[in-house]
Amino acid sequence: MTTHSAVAATSKGAFDVIQVPTPVPEGDEVLIKVEYGAMIAFDTYVTDRGYMVNEFPMTLGFSASGTIDQVGPNVHDFKKGDRVTAFTYSDNGREGLKSRFKALQEYTIQSRKKVAKIPDSLSLAEAATIPDNFVTAFYTIFSQLGLPIPSSFPATTPPPLASTPILIYGAGSTAGVYAVQLLHLAGYRRIIATASKKHHDYLRELGAHDTFDYNSPTLVEDVAKAAGGDGKLLLALDCITAEGTLAILGKMLSPLGKVALLLPIKQGNTVTNGLEQEMYFELPDEKNPFPKGTEVILVRTFLYIEDERMSELMPKILPDLLQHGYIKPARVRLMDSSFGSLKERVGAGLALLRENKISGEKVVVKMVD
Incomplete structure (x- = not known):
């Protein structure tokens, strides 16, 4: 049996580099030779707590980039050598996490529905930052909040709620960065973003109309003034979803409004x-x-594929947005050989996430030297 290296939580509080079987693609599957894998705070939950793990070992990572190594018999739009990025989670979201699909391993197998070709102008390291948070933002806005998907990006006609204020709380997060970009491309012109001050210029460049420091003691009043009217919001997205952020948003929302919360809900004020x-x-x-x-x-992002409108999100919509330069990838915090062995790179990335030392960036691990 052919095997390859994977970085996995091996028990609660422990992780290691292990050997796992290398699968052969069937049906509409593709096998990707992984060059870079991205990590998120959820990887610390898996490693430190065994959170939502049915069985150890559990391979880490939710986004990967690399090249197609093999394709299944029903795949005709990918070929060996294609540069791609993929949203690396179980193909059936309701089954939770499954190691064979995850990012931090030499080879990952995926349904073609979760894979996107990337243009030559985009580095593989940058490409690894995109899938999980891009899918989360797109699904939340155009499925869960119910805003119409434009017939093209950028939208050629303004959407019905183009002038309605929309709040992105935690817009400096990678999910927030993509939410701002997508709303702007879809024709929304009153995007209100809360983030650390250091992100404000960048968020305005991406399309935010108003930016506020979420540590400001006058945040609620500032947002109300920007919203206009009675000062209450009809649409909001919480990219942090902690009890502290919900309490603040509770003061901003209208009884007639909608708020999308990116799960899980965390105790306290931050993601960790x-x-x-x-x-x-x-x-x-x-x-x-x-x-x-x-x-x-x-919002349970892993269920996005159950919405038929999302079936071409990775294979068609994302490649088009990237090819035309409409979507900018998140900034990369690269864990490469300068951090040591593969295990040491992942350990350094987990520490950054665990200690909340990442803001406006994505932890990306170089899998091969």
């Missing part, structure tokens, strides 16, 4: 608050800070 941090996938009434009537949408 230590091993004792509680996380949950529902919003109990006693923890709901929103006005009565506000529609609270709990």
Whole structure:
């Protein structure tokens, strides 16, 4: 049996480089030789807590880039050698995580529906930053919040709610960066972004109309002034989704509004608050800070593929956006050989994520030297 190296959580609180079987693609699958794998805070949950892990070892990483190595018999739009990026999670989102699909390994197998070709102008390291957060932003905006998908990007005609203020809370996150870009491309002109001050110029460059420091003591009043009217928002997206951010948004939303929360909901104020941090996938009434009537949408990105409108998101929509330069990748924080062995690179990346030392960047691990 052919095997390859993978970086996996081996038990609660431990990870290592292990050998795993190299699969052969079937049906509409492709086998990708991984050059770079990206990590997110969720990888610390898996490693440190065994969060949502049914069985160890569990390979890490939710986005990968590299080249096509083999294609299944039903695949006709990819070929060996194509440069690609992929959203690396179980093809059936309801089954949760499965190691054979994950990013931090020498080879990953994927359905063609989760893979996008990338232009020569885009580096593989940059490409690894895109899939998970791009898909999250697109799915949240155009499926969960219910805004119409434009017939083309950029939109040729303004959408019905083009002048409606839309808040992206935590817009300096990679999901927030893509949300701002997509809303701007879709024709929305009153995008309100909250982020650290250091991200404000960049977010305005991407299309944000107003930017505010989410640490400001006058944030609620500032956003209300920018929103105009009665000062209450009809549309918002929380890219952090912690109890502290929900409490702030609760003061901003209209009873007639919608707010999308990127799950899981975290205890405290940030995406990582230590091993004792509680996380949950529902919003109990006693923890709901929103006005009565506000529609609270709990976003489970792994289910995006169940929306038929999303089936060509990676194979067709993303490549077109990248080819025309309409979507800019997140900034790369590269973990390469200067950090040591493959295990040491991943350990350094986990530490950055665990300690909240990443903002406006994506941790990317170079898998091969």
